[in-house]
Amino acid sequence: MEQPDRLIQGMAGTGDFRIIAAQTTLTVETAREILDLAPVAADALGRALTGSLLLARLLNKDARNQYVTLRFDGDGPLGTMIAEGTVAGGARGYVANPVPPDPSLKVGQAIGRGMLTVVRGMLPAGKPYTSQVTLTGSGVAQELTRYLMRSEQIASAVLLGVMNRRDGVAAAGGIVIQAFPHTEEAAIAAVEKRIREAPPLSTLLEKLPIEDVVAQVLRGMDYKQIDSSFDVPLEYRCSCSRERALAPLVLFSREELQEMIDEGGSEVKCEFCGRRYTFSREDLLTLTATHEA
Numbered sequence: 001m002e003q004p005d006r007l008i009q010g011m012a013g014t015g016d017f018r019i020i021a022a023q024t025t026l027t028v029e030t031a032r033e034i035l036d037l038a039p040v041a042a043d044a045l046g047r048a049l050t051g052s053l054l055l056a057r058l059l060n061k062d063a064r065n066q067y068v069t070l071r072f073d074g075d076g077p078l079g080t081m082i083a084e085g086t087v088a089g090g091a092r093g094y095v096a097n098p099v100p101p102d103p104s105l106k107v108g109q110a111i112g113r114g115m116l117t118v119v120r121g122m123l124p125a126g127k128p129y130t131s132q133v134t135l136t137g138s139g140v141a142q143e144l145t146r147y148l149m150r151s152e153q154i155a156s157a158v159l160l161g162v163m164n165r166r167d168g169v170a171a172a173g174g175i176v177i178q179a180f181p182h183t184e185e186a187a188i189a190a191v192e193k194r195i196r197e198a199p200p201l202s203t204l205l206e207k208l209p210i211e212d213v214v215a216q217v218l219r220g221m222d223y224k225q226i227d228s229s230f231d232v233p234l235e236y237r238c239s240c241s242r243e244r245a246l247a248p249l250v251l252f253s254r255e256e257l258q259e260m261i262d263e264g265g266s267e268v269k270c271e272f273c274g275r276r277y278t279f280s281r282e283d284l285l286t287l288t289a290t291h292e293a
């Protein structure tokens, strides 16, 4: 029986490191199904979704409803890729070209070089905080590590993994190991050595639950998981609604709206979850009325 996706937290090295880890297998498999992702797209977006959930928790400054949006605008074949995660454990994503022509590309190449925009804010409103770093084409974990260092001054190691099998996503997850300002160089060097020597994360995730994966990666580092009552259940969840789907239609001109009315209505599809919202002639007529006002 597959265990539900969850985020866990812990400490290592007698208070030198904060650990946040997530098992996201079902979340990423759901994304693959909804968005019809090719393996490399599932790999890239799976890592990004996991990263957004980990960062939402890592950057949480007592904002219980914080979200983190990662927008990858790279020159690779996937095109724009968006992953959004919340502290509450919901994640959703989007890939412009979910089936790139060359299936043999690595994630870093599939995303390419360009710009990573990180937005964090609070739902439903609140002023979002935005920052950008260049994308180097080195892979999602490396890009996020650089973002954390440059924009948040957080020294960390980010490990992400997705294991694709013929019938879908077999395992996905990630770990963030955050060093504190007081953490000594020797302790950081020891963690870096452990990470280098550990098997690839995706391989571990396929065999073991996330609790055991973290314990294995940090073996000998005095790792302790925080009480599991603090675990956060994770799932693919979209926050779209009929009202929000209707909002962009206001931007259409009267003539364009009239055309939709003549055709008997309009349908808007959510890019994140595929849900379809249909708007009748009457709904659209209300919009043209706002144009006249």
Ligand SMILES: [Zn+2]
Residues within 6 Å of the ligand: 238, 239, 240, 241, 270, 271, 272, 273, 274, 275
């Ligand atoms: Zn949606």
